[in-house]
Each structure stands twice: as structure tokens, then as C-alpha cells.
Amino acid sequence: MSKILPKFLIVFLTVIFFLTSCRKKEFDEFYGRPENLGDPIYQQLQAKGNFTRFLDCIDKAGYKETLSTAGSWTIFAPNDQAFNTYMQENSITELNADLASKIVRYSMIYDGEKVERLSDFFSVKGFVKNTAFRRRSVYYDFVYDGLDKDGKAIKVIDVNRNNGYVAGDFNNKNITYFLSPFMAFSGLSAADYNFFYPNSTYNGNNVGPGKLVDGQTNIIAENGVIHVVDKVLTPPQSIDQYINQKTDYSVFKNLLDKFVTYTLNADISHRYEVLSGKPANVYVKNYSTLLAYAPNNENYLKADANDAQSGSYSIFAPTNSAVNTYANTVLLKYWKKRGVNTLNELYVVAPDVVRDFVNSHLYATTVWPTKFTATTNALGDVTKRTTADVIDRQALSNGFLYGINKAQDASVFSTVYGNVNLDPDYSIMKQALSFFGLTIPLKTPSLKYVVVMISDVTLRKMGFSYDPFFVTAPIRGDAVALKRILQTHIIPLGDRAVPNFTSGSGILEASNGEYIKYDRGRLISSGTQDSTLVAKQTIPIDSMNTTPINGAAVYGKEALTYTVLNIGKHIEKYGTLPTDPYYNFFQYLNNSVMYTKATGAITGLTDGVNYTIFIPTNAAIVLAVRAGLLPGNVTTGVPNFTSTDGVDITKVNKFLQYHILNKTTVVSDGQKTGEFESLLKNDGGDAAKITVTLNTTSSLMLRDVTGATVNVLLGATDRSNVLSNRTVIHQINAYLKYQF
Known part of the structure; x- marks a missing residue:
């Protein structure tokens, strides 16, 4: 027994060792670092030898460890030649830590992505092909020195939403690129790129003013992807930052400022104190939701977490002279008689006018240079400005700015x-x-x-x-x-x-x-x-x-009022005397069961509904009597207005009803022709029709169901186009005949 146990243990331990070795091999194959995986970003740039300036910036910015270890970044890396050009153009001999940090952080975007993927919008539902032209960079501004409404110096941080400030969002700036898949899909061309970068060559691989270097993209690193660029990229200003520092737009900025409030934020105040070592109250600079967007918001609409990849803001910023000219000729034109002579005074008495003027220059979407007439602003207008009116153009961190020498002529004003x-x-x-x-x-x-x-x-x-x-x-x-x-x-x-x-x-x-x-x-x-x-x-x-x-x-001088009289009273006005043009028609109406003499109401006509009444001449009524359509002497045509015979009553009712168009008014204005329902209906509820065959400003012709043609009399002495209660009354030269 004692001899068997050691042998058993030896076999058991051998099996355990063998199984453990197999599992370690499988673990290493699945989780281990692949042999063909490149070094981290920092080491790869170091090995290439022509990124010494960029590596120096990384060191000064404190990002060496970040770019040497795990993570997932896309780096737009400027080579030494790009730095030499940049430093020469900007008369720089040494890059300080602050500038180095800006360059590095703006060159880094979240998630390692190949060039082929950069044109795709990473939405909550997955990638949407060829609809992206931006990515969120690591760079963001923090607290800065500003002035409150009273001109008092305060510490300020920009809002990161169009409707408030959200803690934990750093308001990162976006980097804009112009890649062929997106440009082609969006119907854009070199003209859209070169409008902003006239000194750069467009090749469909452009990042800001620079280009991706041929053969030096999609360099796979352990912690991301490197794309070499031929320009040093620095974070551009936001729309708000640019407007605030350009005196050419100071008048328009003053109008924007009227929609700004500053709100104390305790969390940011504490964070600022921890980072700076200096206690201070920090205020969030908010823009009113009455505006199309907040010009200092680096995010987009946030309908999708990443919607800034496929959308941005635009502003047509009018120069001081453009604002003043428009204000004097349009906005203040009528107010000057009230002693309101400035935009500041106008804001006090008519803030909505100033709001609309500002919003007419704001577009909560990307307006491309070749798409001016295809994009609407906050008021639903396309711009009336052309590229010839643009004297300044900037691709900024949160949108495009077009400085214009003529103010927008908004539809609410024009x-x-x-x-x-x-x-x-x-x-x-x-x-x-x-x-x-x-x-x-x-x-x-x-x-x-x-x-x-x-x-x-x-x-x-x-x-x-x-x-x-x-x-x-x-x-x-x-x-x-x-x-x-x-x-x-x-x-x-x-x-x-x-x-x-x-x-x-x-x-x-x-x-x-x-x-x-x-x-x-x-x-x-x-x-x-x-x-x-x-x-x-x-x-x-x-x-x-x-x-x-x-x-x-x-x-x-006065208002156009409506009548309070019922329709019958306007017929009565021209139908009381035997010589009146509506006399015979009105007498049948006046003695019919359809009519209320005291009020002028006609049975079957509903208040609030539009009608047309065609009244035959007195002579035409005589012909209708002879034709047996109305009670009276069929030989002489003398009407019998007061017959109590049931058949006669029915004749009168049908005759009157067929001369009234239901739910529509037709006049001699050249607008309405075709078939319309009359008030007369058969036992099945189907309405008898009247057709307007000709309608001009000088003639109006009708056709009844028998095919007979009738003309509306439009002479100076005729009683047509008589206005009544939601109704127009016409005199016609013959009667309308119905058939059932």
C-alpha cells in the first residue's frame, strides 16, 4: 500500500502540471500581448526619430506616461518639419509648457481609429457611414478671467450644454477634418475646404489646415493609432471666444451679451481651489435658451452622446457697421418716433425684436460655403448673404464663423x-x-x-x-x-x-x-x-x-368689420320693392318655411359656414314659373309667392336650396372653378351640384345639372359680389335647374 501511493502521487502531479501548462498557454495566447503588436505611441514616435519636437511637447505636457502605457488614442502627430514651419511662421524659438500642452491635447482624440473609420459617426445605434467630420479632442478650457454684467472681475467657466451646465463634462474642443468619404457623401468639394484654408492644398486627407502625410497613417500602436500630419495643430477658439476678442463684432457681441447670465457653481469653485490652490467663486457663463444655441458650448446638441462628430454650429457675424446700418434702417425705423434710438433702448421695450435679429444670424447646424441656400437658421430662413458678403471666415472649435458686411434680413422683418x-x-x-x-x-x-x-x-x-x-x-x-x-x-x-x-x-x-x-x-x-x-x-x-x-x-383709417346680420337681411335689402333686383326671389324666400322673417335666418344655413347665393333676375324667376319650377301661372309666369299647397312648398324649397352653394364662396376673382355642392340634396343625401365653368375678374359662368349655362351679372348696376355674413350674393341672368 505504501509503495502504490507514491507512484499514484507522481502520476497525479504530472497530469496536473501538464493541464496547468496547457491552460497557461491558452491564457497567454488569448490575453497575452501579441508578438506583432507595435510599441506604445510614445515609443514608436521615439523610434522613428523625426518627432523630437512633438515628444518634447508630450514631455512638457505631462503625457509621456499616458502615451507609453495602456489606453486607446488617435494621435495626429506633427513631424519635426511641421514644427520647424510652425515655429518659423510664429517666430517661436522655444515651446513653453502651456503651448506644448495645448498642441498635445488637441492632437489627441479618444479611441484609436484608422483613417477609414474617421468619416463614420459613432452613434448610439452604431457607426453611420461617411457622416462625420469631427472628433472630440482631449483639450478643453477650464476656468478663466471674465467680467459679470456689472463689469466686475469674476472667474468664469463656459456652459457645456445649450440648456445648462452638466457636471463631469469638460466641454472638450473638437478637431475638424475634411476626408474624402465624408466630403463626397455630403456633396462638398475643395471649394468648401479652401474657403477656410485658402493657403492649404485640398487632397481629401486634410486635418484642419494640414494634411495626413502619405504612407504614414494607420500606424498601429499598443495603445492606439498614429496618423502623421504636416502641420502643427493648435486648439482654435470657440465662436464665443472669437466674437469676444474681435472688436469688428463688438456691437453684435453686445447683443449676444444681453442673453447671458452668470451662475455660481460650488462644485467647479471647489475644483478650481484644489487645482490652483486659490479660493474663488466660479460662475458658469450661460446663454438663454431663447437663442438657437450657446456660442460657448463646445458640445453639439447632445441628442446623441457623440453627435458633435457629425454636426456643429454656424454663425453669420455682422460687422459693427452692418449691425448699425440695419438697426437704423429697419429695426429702429418705427421706434424712433417713440424716442427709441439705440439697440440697447430697443431691447428694453422690444426684447423679442433683438432676439429675432440675433437668432437670424445663428444656425444650429453646419452651413458649408457651397450650401448657403440649402441650410436654414433658427428662424427657418436661408441666408440672403452670399460668399461675396463674407469678409472673415473661421473654422472654429464648435462651428463655422462667417463675418459679413451686411446683416441678415430676417423674414420676421422683411x-x-x-x-x-x-x-x-x-x-x-x-x-x-x-x-x-x-x-x-x-x-x-x-x-x-x-x-x-x-x-x-x-x-x-x-x-x-x-x-x-x-x-x-x-x-x-x-x-x-x-x-x-x-x-x-x-x-x-x-x-x-x-x-x-x-x-x-x-x-x-x-x-x-x-x-x-x-x-x-x-x-x-x-x-x-x-x-x-x-x-x-x-x-x-x-x-x-x-x-x-x-x-x-x-x-x-378704420378696421374691416364683419356683419352681424343674417344673410336673409341682405337679400331683403334689395328685394323689398317690386323694382328691386332681388324682389321675386326674396318674396318666395320671405314666404317660405325656410325663412324666419324676424331675424333673416334661413333654415339649412349654419353659423360659421361659408355660402354663395345665386339670385336670378326677376325676369328669370318668371321663366322659372312658366317652366313649372316655382308656383304661379305657367302661362303668364306671374309668381304665386304665398301658395300653401304642399307640392308648391316643396318646389320653392328645392329651388331656393339649389341656388345656394354649401360650404364655399365663389366670386369673380379668377380663383375657383369646378364642381361644387348646393344646399339641395336628394332622398339619399346626395347633394345636387353646380359647376363653375369660367372665373375671371370680369366674368363668372355657371352650369347646372341639366347642362344649361348661366352668367353672373357683373355690371356696375348689377347686384353681384354683395357681401353678407360669411357669404357673397350674386345676381344671375337665368335660373339654375335641378334634376332628381
């Missing part, structure tokens, strides 16, 4: 809405348009309008005012009535020219489907024509502004 927006005499109209959501079409350059202006004096006289302290109901007065009035003052033009209000005449459809008329310098609405005073039945046009890019603003 469209018909601008007349309301900029004139303090129309502030109630402005606030009400915004409250009712009526502003967007007016400030859309591609949509043409005529806006009839209503002054504050007029609106107050009508009982309307605007009180912003009542947040949910700021309209003082009947809000429903005010909205209807405002809509009547907004005239969509479509593709038509601005009408000749001075010497012409016509009828125009308002934005709510109601109509107004103009006649040789005067305006008429359904409400004004009801006035008992002849002088008040039309509104004189005082002046017009035809400079808006999408129409015109018309100034009148």
Missing part, C-alpha cells in the same frame, strides 16, 4: 409680418396675431399676402386690448370676434400680384374665407357696408408699403 412686428403703433395686432397662431404664414417668404393694418388706437376704440399678465387669456374683449376681424385683414394672394388698390377695383378672399372689396383707394367689408353712415361704409386707404418680399401692407 415680410408683411415685419410691418406689424416692428411698428409699436400696432402692438396689439402683433400680440393677437401671435396668440391666435396667425403669424407663421405671414413671415413665410414664399407665401404672398396683403395685410390690412389695424392700429392700437383703432383696436382700443373697438374695445380690444392685450394684457400679458393674464397668461391664459391675455385678450381683453371678445377674443372670438377679434380673431375673426384679424383673419379678415389677412389676404392670401397665391401667385397673384398685389392688387392696384389705388385706382383699381375687385374682390378678395380673406384668410378665413370671408371677402372684402376694394374700389379706387377704398376698402369695403360686410360690416362696413352695413353702416347707416355713408361715410363709414367704406374705409379710405391712407398708404401702402410694397417693400415686403411677400406682398404688401395696407394702412386704413
